[in-house]
Amino acid sequence: MNASVTSVFVRLKLSLLRNGLRRSGGRRAAYIASAVAVLLFAALQLIGLIALRGYDHVDSLVVLLAAVLGLGWAVMPLFFPGGDETLDATRLVMLPLRPRPLVRALLTASLVGIGPLFTLCVLAGSVVAVAHGWAAYVVGVVGGVLALLVCVTLARAVAAANVRLLTSRKGRDLAVLSGLVVAVGAQVVNFGAQRLGSSGLEQLDPAADVLRWVPPASAVGAMHAASDGSWATALAQLALTAAALVLLLRVWERHLTRLMTAPDGSTLPSDTRPVRERGAPGLSRLLPAGRTGTTMERTLRYVWRDPKTKAAWVTSLAIGLIVPVFNAWQGTGSVYFACFAAGMLGIQMYNQFGQDTSAFWMVALTISSTRDAYVELRARALALLLITLPYATLVTVLTTAMLDDWRTLPEALGLSFALLGAMLATGAWTSARFPYSIPQEGHKNVAPGQVGLAWISILGGMVGAALLCAPVIALAIWLNVRGDGSPLLLPVGAVYGAGLTLAGLRLAAPRTAGRLPEILTAVSKG
Numbered sequence: 001m002n003a004s005v006t007s008v009f010v011r012l013k014l015s016l017l018r019n020g021l022r023r024s025g026g027r028r029a030a031y032i033a034s035a036v037a038v039l040l041f042a043a044l045q046l047i048g049l050i051a052l053r054g055y056d057h058v059d060s061l062v063v064l065l066a067a068v069l070g071l072g073w074a075v076m077p078l079f080f081p082g083g084d085e086t087l088d089a090t091r092l093v094m095l096p097l098r099p100r101p102l103v104r105a106l107l108t109a110s111l112v113g114i115g116p117l118f119t120l121c122v123l124a125g126s127v128v129a130v131a132h133g134w135a136a137y138v139v140g141v142v143g144g145v146l147a148l149l150v151c152v153t154l155a156r157a158v159a160a161a162n163v164r165l166l167t168s169r170k171g172r173d174l175a176v177l178s179g180l181v182v183a184v185g186a187q188v189v190n191f192g193a194q195r196l197g198s199s200g201l202e203q204l205d206p207a208a209d210v211l212r213w214v215p216p217a218s219a220v221g222a223m224h225a226a227s228d229g230s231w232a233t234a235l236a237q238l239a240l241t242a243a244a245l246v247l248l249l250r251v252w253e254r255h256l257t258r259l260m261t262a263p264d265g266s267t268l269p270s271d272t273r274p275v276r277e278r279g280a281p282g283l284s285r286l287l288p289a290g291r292t293g294t295t296m297e298r299t300l301r302y303v304w305r306d307p308k309t310k311a312a313w314v315t316s317l318a319i320g321l322i323v324p325v326f327n328a329w330q331g332t333g334s335v336y337f338a339c340f341a342a343g344m345l346g347i348q349m350y351n352q353f354g355q356d357t358s359a360f361w362m363v364a365l366t367i368s369s370t371r372d373a374y375v376e377l378r379a380r381a382l383a384l385l386l387i388t389l390p391y392a393t394l395v396t397v398l399t400t401a402m403l404d405d406w407r408t409l410p411e412a413l414g415l416s417f418a419l420l421g422a423m424l425a426t427g428a429w430t431s432a433r434f435p436y437s438i439p440q441e442g443h444k445n446v447a448p449g450q451v452g453l454a455w456i457s458i459l460g461g462m463v464g465a466a467l468l469c470a471p472v473i474a475l476a477i478w479l480n481v482r483g484d485g486s487p488l489l490l491p492v493g494a495v496y497g498a499g500l501t502l503a504g505l506r507l508a509a510p511r512t513a514g515r516l517p518e519i520l521t522a523v524s525k526g
């Protein structure tokens with residue numbers, strides 16, 4: 001019976017993968033491309049680890065790799081809840097399955113996929129890089145299997161513990177942090193690789209000495225201990241990994257039992273108590289009266305509540321800070337790198353109507369003249385400026401402080417303000433000229449058939465913003481060549497950026513008022 005349930009779940013996983021690829025040619029091409037990229041990266045990791053065999057301190061490197069793998073498996077269900085349909089165990093609540101056979105079947109089915117194969121390649125490379133002698137290889141094989149099972153079970157336990165949250169709208173908002181994690185992780189890896197390249201692998205020893213006793217990295221640590229003849233240490237680390245696996249299986253089983261027997265919100269009686277009246281939010285009292293304040297509040301609510309808009313803002317805020325700060329931290333940056341913050345945040349002005357999706361028709365009903373369109377665009381730009389201006393200033397001052405180059409601060413601020421104004425201007429114009437829809441479901445940010453519009457809108461607008469900033473850039477270069485006048489860039493950049501913003505809004509307003517039907521059709525396709 002147990003074997004038949006397990007085989008059914010394995011076939012179910014394969015059927016889900018196969019049927020998912022049959023939906024469209026684009027989905028199939030994207031999956032194949034991502035699979036090839038992941039497998040190629042796994043092969044390079046395997047070859048690289050094999051090439052490190054015999055190097056000093058390579059055991060510390062593989063221990064850290066195993067710890068990073070475990071962390072990745074733990075957070076994967078939180079950031080990508082839709083990445084694997086079998087993570088949602090609520091779809092199985094009506095089946096007559098007992099928890100223990102169900103855990104066994106789901107664990108076996110979870111080993112089918114690109115993620116487990118990538119993990120297996122890294123663990124296999126770790127065995128070859130560290131193990132010396134047939135006994136150490138035996139320990140390596142056992143430890144590798146245990147580490148793989150711990151990683152997969154950890155992901156399943158986390159998903160089962162949070163499945164109610166992950167299948168809700170608020171829970172899906174956790175995916176917005178994925179952009180932040182990717183941005184931070186990329187810079188951390190880049191910084192770490194540079195430090196290792198200059199100082200060697202011995203810098204990893206302190207962290208590895210701790211992590212080699214933390215599953216699943218403890219299974220990899222057992223390989224090195226066996227190679228050194230420390231059999232007691234190796235057995236203790238293997239036992240620790242096995243104990244962690246058993247504990248995770250128990251936790252997973254307990255959450256599955258609760259999930260499949262406890263009622264959820266849809267089966268509980270509704271609360272008939274009256275909802276307490278709330279006063280006007282504090283933000284609305286600070287905004288201007290009339291259409292301007294209403295539009296600004298709506299835009300800021302999109303930033304806070306809409307998952308796609310929030311994801312774009314979180315990613316832009318993170319990357320806009322990470323790039324200049326990390327470069328300054330490494331001593332290779334420049335104060336002018338702070339302009340990256342203004343550039344990343346200025347992108348949020350592009351496709352302003354696309355974030356409204358089909359609800360834009362309610363906005364379109366209130367626009368009957370060029371003046372109405374101008375006020376609408378101006379209010380959206382002001383809402384963005386409430387965040388972008390102080391943030392760009394903060395990043396510039398922080399980068400300047402880290403580099404201790406206060407003389408260049410006025411120039412960097414002036415350039416940032418000019419760039420921000422140019423991007424607000426081009427963003428307003430491209431929002432009216434090249435609108436496109438943002439699908440509400442899934443991870444796509446552009447509706448099918450509108451990818452070309454998105455590229456034209458963003459890349460064309462950025463090129464236009466760069467050209468508009470050319471006079472301020474030329475002035476900065478000229479003043480630096482003369483060696484004086486650098487404080488002049490701050491007022492010049494601020495006034496120039498404000499002028500560009502107003503001019504862009506004036507040019508975009510009549511186009512917006514005249515193309516309302518086309519804009520509504522374009523943004524409603526998702």
